[in-house]
Structure formats: C-alpha cells, structure tokens
Amino acid sequence: MATVGFIGLGNMGGPMAINLVKGGHTVKAFDLSADAIARIVEAGGQGADSAVSAATDVDFLVSMLPAGKHVDGLYVSGDAPLFDVVRKDTLIIDSSTIDAETAKRVAAAGAERGISFMDAPVSGGVGGAVAGTLAFMTGGTDEQFAKAKPVLECMGKNIFHAGAAGSGQIAKACNNMMLAILMSGTCEVLSMGIKNGMDPAVLSEIMKQSSGNNWALQVYNPVPGVMEGVPSSNNYQGGFQVDLMYKDLGLAMDLSQQSASSVPMGSAARSLFSLHKAKGNGGLDFSSLINLYQDS
Numbered sequence: 001m002a003t004v005g006f007i008g009l010g011n012m013g014g015p016m017a018i019n020l021v022k023g024g025h026t027v028k029a030f031d032l033s034a035d036a037i038a039r040i041v042e043a044g045g046q047g048a049d050s051a052v053s054a055a056t057d058v059d060f061l062v063s064m065l066p067a068g069k070h071v072d073g074l075y076v077s078g079d080a081p082l083f084d085v086v087r088k089d090t091l092i093i094d095s096s097t098i099d100a101e102t103a104k105r106v107a108a109a110g111a112e113r114g115i116s117f118m119d120a121p122v123s124g125g126v127g128g129a130v131a132g133t134l135a136f137m138t139g140g141t142d143e144q145f146a147k148a149k150p151v152l153e154c155m156g157k158n159i160f161h162a163g164a165a166g167s168g169q170i171a172k173a174c175n176n177m178m179l180a181i182l183m184s185g186t187c188e189v190l191s192m193g194i195k196n197g198m199d200p201a202v203l204s205e206i207m208k209q210s211s212g213n214n215w216a217l218q219v220y221n222p223v224p225g226v227m228e229g230v231p232s233s234n235n236y237q238g239g240f241q242v243d244l245m246y247k248d249l250g251l252a253m254d255l256s257q258q259s260a261s262s263v264p265m266g267s268a269a270r271s272l273f274s275l276h277k278a279k280g281n282g283g284l285d286f287s288s289l290i291n292l293y294q295d296s
C-alpha cells in the first residue's frame with residue numbers, strides 16, 4: 001500500500017480521499033477548510049497542516065481543485081510551489097477539471113525538473129465519487145498510466161488512458177460538450193412534443209426505441225415524473241449543477257478557439273446554459289434546462 005497526499009477535499013475530493021483510505025492507503029489530506037480535513041481524519045486518514053506537508057515524502061499526490069489557476073498556483077507559481085518539495089519518484093495526479101493548456105504547461109514545468117505530473121479529470125459526479133465508480137480520463141505517458149491505475153481503481157471503475165499530457169482534459173471537455181448538446185436537444189424536442197399534446201413518457205419511450213435514442217432519454221430524463229430517482233423528479237436537486245456545466249462548456253470553447261474548430265452546436269448549448277444560469281438557475285441540476293423551453 002502507498003502513501004498518498006491529497007489536496008482539495010471538497011464535494012468530490014472528500015469522498016475520493018475516503019475511498020483511498022478504505023483501499024488501505026495512508027492518506028495525508030489537506031484543504032483550506034479545517035472541517036474538510038476533519039472528515040478525512042474521522043474516516044481514518046491523516047490531517048496535514050499545509051499543502052507542503054501533504055506533498056512531502058509521498059508516493060502519490062492527488063489534487064482536486066476548482067480551476068486551472070489553483071492548480072498552477074499550487075504546483076508552479078504560488079508562494080510555496082509543490083514542485084519545490086515533492087520527491088522525484090512521487091507521481092502527481094491532478095483530477096481537477098481545468099483547461100488543457102494549463103495541464104500541459106504544468107506537466108512540462110514538472111518534466112523540466114524531473115517531476116511526474118499527469119492530468120486525470122473525472123466523470124460521474126458526487127454520487128460516483130462516494131460510490132468509487134468514477135470514470136478517469138488520464139493524460140500522460142504509458143509509464144505514468146500504469147503506475148497510477150491501481151490507485152485510481154480505488155476511486156473509480158473505468159480508468160482510461162486518453163493520450164499524452166493534457167489529453168485527459170481534452171477528452172473531458174469533448175464528453176461534456178457532447179452531454180450538453182444531447183441534453184439541450186432532448187429538452188427542446190420533449191418540450192415541442194409536450195406543447196403539441198404528447199405525453200412525455202410515451203414520447204420518450206418511442207424515441208428510446210428509435211433513432212433519437214440517447215443518454216439523456218435512457219437514464220436522465222429532464223421531464224419531472226417520467227423517470228424515478230433522477231434530479232428532474234426531485235425538483236432538480238442533486239445531480240450535476242448548471243454552474244459546473246457552464247464552467248465545462250467554457251473549457252470546451254477555449255479548446256475550440258485554440259484549435260480553430262467549428263463548434264456551432266457546442267456554442268449554442270453554451271448560450272442556452274448561460275441564459276439559464278443568468279435566470280438564477282446555476283445551483284439546479286443541468287436537466288432543468290427544459291424549463292427554459294417550457295417557460296417560453
């Protein structure tokens with residue numbers, strides 16, 4: 001079993017760190033919030049009094065932070081950059097969802113100093129983090145992937161090697177842009193059906209068995225009451241917040257800009273989620289987008 005430093009113990013990082021403890025690893029955990037650290041200590045982990053202390057003398061270092069500026073600050077440009085303190089044989093796994101450019105830049109800055117850094121963003125939400133069933137999309141070398149896999153398997157079910165440094169973030173942005181397009185299209189179509197007198201459950205079933213079938217119809221129907229146990233049947237509470245989808249679509253737009261890729265569908269989805277967020281729905285599950293159509 002390994003010694004793992006863990007930085008960023010929020011909604012996702014907290015349960016992920018607890019799953020590492022359950023997997024038998026020694027976890028040295030740090031967050032800016034003392035309460036978040038206390039929850040890991042309660043679960044059998046060790047509390048660290050600083051990021052430097054969590055990163056010192058560990059086999060793996062996992063970070064789960066809000067955005068690229070936090071990751072860059074922690075490892076490269078902050079007051080006490082962790083690249084100054086980690087052992088050369090420590091593998092750093094950053095699971096934060098950040099822009100691919102920052103992931104590549106931080107990995108390159110580490111490589112210049114002989115430090116191993118890979119990107120490993122996740123899909124599966126808080127439920128997946130608690131259950132240990134996340135999907136990891138990793139970017140790094142074959143060697144890094146092979147070393148990280150057993151540790152990631154304590155926190156996830158599907159562990160993918162997307163390609164070289166930054167590829168995990170590219171895969172995550174592509175997947176979430178696809179999800180946003182599918183959900184927007186599903187909301188639009190169901191809304192049109194409802195306004196034309198269709199029962200949404202009947203229409204959903206017809207499309208599920210026809211060529212309009214997709215993930216939103218299968219497991220995440222946006223219309224309340226059509227499906228049990230999904231956010232739409234719980235006042236759009238829980239699930240994946242509009243704010244997070246909006247953030248991820250911003251990262252997808254950055255990618256399209258940098259590569260001169262045409263993304264008219266992704267851009268339209270981003271505009272829809274932006275409007276929905278501006279109307280005060282940022283804290284609701286993203287399937288609540290259907291209200292934008294139904295209110296119009």
Ligand code: NAD
Pocket residue numbers: 007008009010011012013030031032033036051064065066067070074095096097098122123124125126239240241244247
């Ligand atoms: P969160 O805001 O709940 O947690 C972030 C944590 O990082 C907080 O506890 C904060 O105190 C800590 N933090 C920030 N800066 C720090 C620093 N310098 N040192 C130590 N701790 C620091 O966010 P979350 O929902 O856990 O999301 C984390 C990442 O996972 C984000 O990049 C998000 O986009 C991604 N993600 C979230 C979900 C989701 O459903 N919540 C799903 C997939 C991916």
